[in-house]
Amino acid sequence: MRAGPLxxxxxxxxxxxxxxxxxxSNEIFGPRGTGPxxxxxxxxxxxxxxxxAKLGTGDVHVxxxxxxGRPAAGLSIDRATDTAQLTAALTQVVKQLxxxxxxxxxxxxxxxxxxxxxxxxxxxxVSARHLRTGTWAEFPGENWVVxxxxxxxxxxxxxxxxxxxxxxxxxxxxxxxLTTFYPPTEDTTSADRNHIEQQFLKATLVSxxxxxxxxxxxGELRMERSFYPGHKNYDAIKATLIGxxxxxxAGRTIESLAVATEKGTFGSENFTAALHTLMGAxxxxxxx
Amino acid sequence: MQPxxxxxxxxxxxxxxxxxxxxxxxxxxxMLILTGVFxxxxxxxxxxxxxxxxxxxxxxxxxxxxxxxxxxxxxxWASGLKEAERAAREHNRPxxxxxxxxxxxxxxx
Numbered sequence: 049m050r051a052g053p054l055x056x057x058x059x060x061x062x063x064x065x066x067x068x069x070x071x072x073s074n075e076i077f078g079p080r081g082t083g084p085x086x087x088x089x090x091x092x093x094x095x096x097x098x099x100x101a102k103l104g105t106g107d108v109h110v111x112x113x114x115x116x117g118r119p120a121a122g123l124s125i126d127r128a129t130d131t132a133q134l135t136a137a138l139t140q141v142v143k144q145l146x147x148x149x150x151x152x153x154x155x156x157x158x159x160x161x162x163x164x165x166x167x168x169x170x171x172x173x174v175s176a177r178h179l180r181t182g183t184w185a186e187f188p189g190e191n192w193v194v195x196x197x198x199x200x201x202x203x204x205x206x207x208x209x210x211x212x213x214x215x216x217x218x219x220x221x222x223x224x225x226l227t228t229f230y231p232p233t234e235d236t237t238s239a240d241r242n243h244i245e246q247q248f249l250k251a252t253l254v255s256x257x258x259x260x261x262x263x264x265x266x267g268e269l270r271m272e273r274s275f276y277p278g279h280k281n282y283d284a285i286k287a288t289l290i291g292x293x294x295x296x297x298a299g300r301t302i303e304s305l306a307v308a309t310e311k312g313t314f315g316s317e318n319f320t321a322a323l324h325t326l327m328g329a330x331x332x333x334x335x336x
Numbered sequence: 337m338q339p340x341x342x343x344x345x346x347x348x349x350x351x352x353x354x355x356x357x358x359x360x361x362x363x364x365x366x367m368l369i370l371t372g373v374f375x376x377x378x379x380x381x382x383x384x385x386x387x388x389x390x391x392x393x394x395x396x397x398x399x400x401x402x403x404x405x406x407x408x409x410x411x412x413w414a415s416g417l418k419e420a421e422r423a424a425r426e427h428n429r430p431x432x433x434x435x436x437x438x439x440x441x442x443x444x445x
Contacts, residue, residue, distance in 0.1 A: 049440070050445075054402070055408060059390035062371065063432055064410075067430055068420045068429050068431050069411050069412065069413050069420075070413060070415075070419075070425045070431060070434075071435070071442070072434070072436075073435075073445075077416075083415075087416050088419070089415060090417040107435060107436075109434075109435050111435070111439070113424070113430060113431040114424075114430055114431075115425055115428045115429055115431075117424070117425075117431070128434075138432070142430065145430055147428070150427070152412030153423045153426075153427045154413060154419075154423065155412055156411055156412045156413075158423050159408060159440075160442045161441075175400050175401060176395075186405070188399060188401050190443055191408075192442075216392050229426045232444070234438075234445075238438075262388075264388055272375055275378075280345065290391070292385065294387050307392075308395030308399065322392075322398075324393075324396050326431065
């Protein structure tokens with residue numbers, strides 16, 4: 049859906065001009081979801097109403113409701129991913145309802161948002177993509193990683209470090225950073241299903257200028273991951289890593305951090321992955 | 337600890353927010369990144385390992401989602417079902433509800 053109809057200009061225009069669009073992950077809104085009870089209850093009511101109306105239901109599905117919340121039309125995912133069929137259904141419903149076009153009722157904003165964090169935390173954005181085209185390679189997978197103060201301080205060298213000093217990054221911290229280094233796979237939940245065999249990051253203090261130190265990061269990652277959740281056929285992920293970290297020697301605070309794959313393979317395919325520091329609050333909140 | 341300045345605004349953020357974080361440097365970053373040049377922030381460390389920084393930022397940039405890959409951000413999504421229903425009643429509009437597994441916004445789905 050994301051790479052198909054939800055990236056189509058006509059569908060986007062229809063949704064913004066005539067509809068109130070909302071998406072609901074089963075992991076959050078479903079019967080066993082983690083979302084607010086009232087949202088999960090409403091999700092259940094909608095599915096029940098569509099079942100009663102014999103308009104079809106499904107975990108991955110498009111439900112179209114009237115302004116009063118009653119079922120209007122439903123599309124199975126097979127039909128919904130067909131842009132022509134989805135466009136026809138969207139158009140038909142607004143004609144039936146006599147909906148007048150207008151501006152989006154909800155202001156569009158980036159959907160992948162940095163999590164809320166305190167000033168003592170470091171927020172990192174991870175992106176990973178297949179180095180090919182086709183299915184599962186239409187867009188990268190993203191993750192947000194938040195390092196608490198007790199974690200990011202473990203990235204720093206011992207006091208008194210000088211150029212040439214090397215140190216090993218705490219394995220628990222590097223594991224937290226690197227377990228998201230995999231290209232898009234089928235992820236029905238956010239549960240970590242990686243089997244890490246080996247991972248490390250080693251730092252070398254390259255230089256110090258005006259009290260700010262630059263460290264080079266080198267590392268490796270070897271882990272296994274099944275493409276589909278619940279499947280036992282795990283593929284090997286192998287990656288060599290390079291990165292850098294700027295930090296203040298006096299205050300022992302990190303100014304910037306980035307790590308990327310030099311070379312990555314997932315089974316027989318190549319991929320790239322990287323992480324970098326981001327501000328503590330979401331980008332949308334920072335917009336003027 | 338002071339909030340960290342983003343070292344590589346992702347492409348959507350760059351495109352949607354010319355005044356990213358309300359400062360001018362990211363505006364320059366926008367032009368630099370869009371033209372494939374990472375000079376500005378990398379320049380911070382040019383005298384102290386600039387090639388390393390530039391190389392890593394290039395790798396970061398290659399992984400980040402493009403604006404085209406985030407077209408769904410152009411849709412005005414409600415944050416939840418209750419908000420959608422309130423807006424639908426208020427504006428007399430139908431609701432488009434897409435249900436799925438995982439997280440479509442991050443591509444982990």
